Amino acid sequence: MQWTNGTLPCFKRIMKLDGDALVAGGGIVGNSLALALARSGVNVVLVDETRQATQALGEFDGRAYALSASSCRLLESLGLGRQLIEFGQPIHSVRVAEGRPGEGIRGPIIEFDRGDADSGPLGRMIEDRFLRRALLEAIDAAPGIRRIAPARVAEFAVGSGRVAVDFDSGPPVLVALLAGCDGRGSVVARLAGIDRSFHDYRQSSIVCAVEHEIDHLGAAHQLFMASGPLAILPLPSSRSSIVWTEKSDVAKRIGELDDNGFLQVLKPRFGDFLGSVALSGPRRVFPLNLSVAHRFAAERIALAGDAAHGVHPIAGQGLNLGFRDAAALAEVVALAKRRGEDIGSSAVLERYERWRKFDSASIIGATHGANLIFATDSELASILRSAGMAAIGRLPLLRRLLAREAAGLVGDLPALMRTGEI
Numbered sequence: 001m002q003w004t005n006g007t008l009p010c011f012k013r014i015m016k017l018d019g020d021a022l023v024a025g026g027g028i029v030g031n032s033l034a035l036a037l038a039r040s041g042v043n044v045v046l047v048d049e050t051r052q053a054t055q056a057l058g059e060f061d062g063r064a065y066a067l068s069a070s071s072c073r074l075l076e077s078l079g080l081g082r083q084l085i086e087f088g089q090p091i092h093s094v095r096v097a098e099g100r101p102g103e104g105i106r107g108p109i110i111e112f113d114r115g116d117a118d119s120g121p122l123g124r125m126i127e128d129r130f131l132r133r134a135l136l137e138a139i140d141a142a143p144g145i146r147r148i149a150p151a152r153v154a155e156f157a158v159g160s161g162r163v164a165v166d167f168d169s170g171p172p173v174l175v176a177l178l179a180g181c182d183g184r185g186s187v188v189a190r191l192a193g194i195d196r197s198f199h200d201y202r203q204s205s206i207v208c209a210v211e212h213e214i215d216h217l218g219a220a221h222q223l224f225m226a227s228g229p230l231a232i233l234p235l236p237s238s239r240s241s242i243v244w245t246e247k248s249d250v251a252k253r254i255g256e257l258d259d260n261g262f263l264q265v266l267k268p269r270f271g272d273f274l275g276s277v278a279l280s281g282p283r284r285v286f287p288l289n290l291s292v293a294h295r296f297a298a299e300r301i302a303l304a305g306d307a308a309h310g311v312h313p314i315a316g317q318g319l320n321l322g323f324r325d326a327a328a329l330a331e332v333v334a335l336a337k338r339r340g341e342d343i344g345s346s347a348v349l350e351r352y353e354r355w356r357k358f359d360s361a362s363i364i365g366a367t368h369g370a371n372l373i374f375a376t377d378s379e380l381a382s383i384l385r386s387a388g389m390a391a392i393g394r395l396p397l398l399r400r401l402l403a404r405e406a407a408g409l410v411g412d413l414p415a416l417m418r419t420g421e422i
Helices: 028-039 071-077 081-086 126-140 187-191 248-255 258-268 318-336 346-374 377-395 396-406
Strands: 021-024 043-048 063-066 090-093 093-098 106-112 125-129 145-149 155-159 163-168 173-175 177-180 196-212 218-227 226-236 238-245 278-279 286-292 301-303
Touching: 021 163, 021 173, 028 043, 028 071, 028 126, 028 177, 028 318, 063 071, 063 126, 063 286, 071 081, 071 125, 071 196, 071 318, 081 125, 081 126, 093 155, 093 226, 093 396, 106 396, 125 126, 126 145, 126 377, 145 377, 155 187, 163 177, 177 248, 187 301, 196 226, 226 318, 238 248, 238 258, 248 258, 248 286, 278 301, 301 346, 318 346
Parallel strands: 021 043, 021 177, 043 145, 093 218, 177 301
Antiparallel strands: 063 125, 090 125, 093 106, 155 163, 163 173, 196 238, 196 278, 196 286, 218 226, 226 238
16 A cells, blocks of 8 residues: 555545554464553554454363463563463473483483572463463453454555554554564565565474373473474473474374374383373474564564564473563553653664564574584484583583573563563
């Protein structure tokens, strides 16, 4: 679309804003951003493909998230503290080791706990269904958020200090800032002309949950195998979430097995440290790739979450990275609004982009590098990995740094993730 005499064709001619910011994407990051902005006095339009204003609590579908301590602090500041305690499982310790099919854990183990991070629990595990429902309930109750659903951004145009956004259904909306939280295939990024870099890992993650006879005691395990990492993450009631990465052709074959066949392949990798295991809920298989936007901001546009960067699930940093985006963008916008600045101006959005680009690059590089280092099955590589892990285990200061990294307490954190206030 093109501006014509200061207006858009078919758009209302009175150029009054319908809101300060429009958040495109009603997923976990988009909903969190909308709540954080509204909490700071920003009038938000939230565009969601989902019809329901709230979500009925369905059966467990196998999806769960490892939220860092700093992400939990953000969600608590948005009013979700009760749900995190009621439905979440605290992560009290993390154990990292090499693993080998048929042997389970082998070699030295790096272990750190809440004492190393000085943060209380290092984080919490929570099922997708509980987190999404809590966010939708908070959105429904929040003043300052207008929800348009079901709808998707179809196109937009920028001019006269405004961005006019049109949808696949319903009337257009005029705002000062458009935030794209619409995933790796972001329509907002594409329409803004923002290119992406892409890397196919040729791996897929098998995601499920298991019940086990021995209590996990709130310990998370990350086993590095040549085919990819196996994460065993604690859930309430002697259950654990499994994120099992394999080469894509292998993952496809494993995913097609019946439950008994699946467990026969999983158990030798899992080991017996939690006793006997049984499936709890369905299984899912996701192809893995790295997808990074070349810019996180354009004229009156900001990207957050997977729209900005989709990363390898190793160490479970993807969603936590998205929460950092949401908290940082909310802080930059809130402070600009208090100073009387135009919240969608280039000067404001450049602050957000500079802040998030460095932190994102550090985490993307770390996850990408770790996957490459550990996905090598040579004896020399195994000896070097074991030596390195043993050395880390003997260095308290380095172990403390890793614990704080796992808790999301390292780097230039947004205020909502440090103090709960902007």
